[in-house]
Amino acid sequence: MAQREHRWTQHQTDTLSGKRILIVGAGDLAAQMSRKLAAFDASVTLVGTTAREGVHGVDELPDLLGDADAVVLTVPVTSKTIGLVDAAFLARMADGAILVNAARGPIVRTDALLAELTAGRLRAVLDVTDPEPLPADHPLWDAPGLLLTPHVGGSSRGSRERAYAVAAREIARYLGGEPPRNLVHGEY
Numbered sequence: 001m002a003q004r005e006h007r008w009t010q011h012q013t014d015t016l017s018g019k020r021i022l023i024v025g026a027g028d029l030a031a032q033m034s035r036k037l038a039a040f041d042a043s044v045t046l047v048g049t050t051a052r053e054g055v056h057g058v059d060e061l062p063d064l065l066g067d068a069d070a071v072v073l074t075v076p077v078t079s080k081t082i083g084l085v086d087a088a089f090l091a092r093m094a095d096g097a098i099l100v101n102a103a104r105g106p107i108v109r110t111d112a113l114l115a116e117l118t119a120g121r122l123r124a125v126l127d128v129t130d131p132e133p134l135p136a137d138h139p140l141w142d143a144p145g146l147l148l149t150p151h152v153g154g155s156s157r158g159s160r161e162r163a164y165a166v167a168a169r170e171i172a173r174y175l176g177g178e179p180p181r182n183l184v185h186g187e188y
Contacts, residue, residue, distance in 0.1 A: 016040035022047065022064055024084075025074030025103065026055045028166050028181070033072065065092035073103040087112040090122060098123045102153050105130030110140065117143040127153040 002009045019042045023030045026048030034044040045064060051057035056064060065071065071093060075081045085099065085108040093099065101108050105128040116122040123145035132151060134140055140148065170180040 016042045019043070019069040020045070020067055021070050021072060022068035023072045023074060024058075024061065025072075025076075027074065027076075029074045029102070030072075033074065061089075062092055065089065066094050068094065068097060070098040070100060072100040073107055075103050075107060077104045077106060082106045083109050085109060085113070087115070090116045093122060095121055096123070098125060100125045101128055104128050105132045114139055114143060117145050120144060125149075127151055 016037065017040060021037055021042050021044045023033060023044060024047045026046045030046055034046060037044050045068070046055045047058055047061050047064065048055040049058055051060070073085065075084070081103075083106070085101075087109065090099070090112055099108070099113065099122060101124070108126075108130065110130050113122075113124060117124060124143075125147045126140070127149045128151050129138075129140060129148070131138075134148075134150075140146065174180055
């Protein structure tokens with residue numbers, strides 16, 4: 001905004017250093033994100049369908065939400081993840097925390113998120129919305145504390161090649177008699 005107005009305004013910004021990031025989802029995207037966040041000295045906690053080494057189970061999620069500075073969603077759409085982020089989920093998040101939806105729009109109950117954004121209690125970064133595409137008159141466009149992008153998270157150069165590489169590694173694991181790492185076990 002200041003640049004558009006040709007104003008020089010110095011201000012203090014936040015940092016990832018020391019932040020606690022909760023990633024809901026434990027597949028390849030979550031692993032890559034965790035690795036990159038570690039470079040910024042952020043503390044990352046992963047949540048998956050079931051608990052295992054380095055990953056908390058989804059049943060632990062309610063107790064983990066209040067400790068996170070940011071909650072990042074990377075889960076697939078299933079009957080158990082649609083509406084996962086509802087009013088109760090959002091209420092458990094810490095004041096001032098950021099919700100990042102890098103999954104799919106229907107994971108988040110839009111009306112519940114709008115209520116939290118309007119109240120100024122939470123902030124959000126949405127690359128996906130419900131509905132999508134977002135109608136021009138939708139209240140999300142003007143919601144305070146929201147950074148909105150038009151579903152471009154997977155639109156970077158080289159993303160297709162990276163996706164193929166993940167698929168090739170998974171097929172090689174399977175052919176080698178090992179279970180795939182990025183397997184969605186039935187329902188979340």
